[in-house]
Amino acid sequence: MNHPIASEDFVMNVAQELPFLRRYARALTGSQTSGDNYAAATLEAMLEDPDLIDREKSTKVALFEAFHAIWTSSGAPVAEGETGIAARAQAHLSKLTHNTREALLLRTIEEFSFAQIGEIMKVSEAEAQELIRIAQTELANSITGKVMIIEDEAIIAMDLQSIVAEMGHGVTGVARTRDEAVKLGKAERPDLIFADIQLADNSSGIDAVNDLLRALGDIPVIFITAFPERLLTGEKPEPAFLITKPYTEEQVRLAASQAMFFSSTETLHG
Structure with a gap:
């Protein structure tokens, strides 16, 4: 009917x-x-x-x-x-x-x-x-690489570091502001970026990521936010990988594996 x-x-x-x-x-x-x-x-x-x-x-x-x-x-x-x-x-x-x-x-x-x-x-x-x-x-067995974390909340940053390290990834460091993120990314190019939206000095994680992508080229990015609808507007650009706060360890592991899976194997290091 x-x-x-x-x-x-x-x-x-x-x-x-x-x-x-x-x-x-x-x-x-x-x-x-x-x-x-x-x-x-x-x-x-x-x-x-x-x-x-x-x-x-x-x-x-x-x-x-x-x-x-x-x-x-x-x-x-x-x-x-x-x-x-x-x-x-x-x-x-x-x-x-x-x-x-x-x-x-x-x-x-x-x-x-x-x-x-x-x-x-x-x-x-x-x-x-x-x-x-x-x-x-x-x-889990597919690819490992170097992960950069842009996050101003220390507990969340430590949690993310722990999860990705247990997966076998290296962590290049944690940035709390847009400027710190750009400096860190240029010092050691990551294979994957985790980025919060709102940073410590009221700067934007999105702006930090855009700066890094312009400087370093294609890198998969996982955004973490309490308000996913703000990034899912239909306008470009939008993130391919998005985790909602509060997140679970399983969600972080999956997103990291997915993002690494889609990235170029030529840029990855075990």
Whole structure:
């Protein structure tokens, strides 16, 4: 039975969940452009075929289920024409077991239950758990490198240092301000940057990152913020990797593995 796709309540619910779908899509592809293209394709497909959405499920589960159907049918994890980190992702993606990274992102970044992941991916709950286990192992063993942390809260900075060190990464240091970040990054080029948004002297972590990328070239960046919606506006540039405060250790580990996975192996050091 068809349902009016544009009912006011449904449209409002989708609008509330869309920033998180776009966050997932960008983490999945390693690219804002490619991720947003998949999110847009999902919305277009929903308009063309209202039965693509199961109204018996929560809006978020139904929306992600529709996205996954589009994603798996396309067979193209990174859009053509991407450059830099995103372009290099194709070769890296081929090394992962099919569907494992999708399941892990759904669990760790979007915090779906195993049962919900099964619904979204159309597998059993047990299969969803196994896919996540495989992904954790493959990503953890994939790549290590040098990590720089831009964070003005000492406890959070120490926690991040501890987590990435346990993963086998080196830490180049911690910067509390924009100027410190630029100085630290130029002194030793990192392979990955963790960056808070608001820094100690009211400077911007985003500005610090932009300064570093202009000076050092492509480096994957993971932003950490208590207000993710402020960075998920649809305007460019947006982060491909975004963690919400308060975060979990699992989220940090996944984001670091994802970001390292998408970066160039030529710049990494064990």
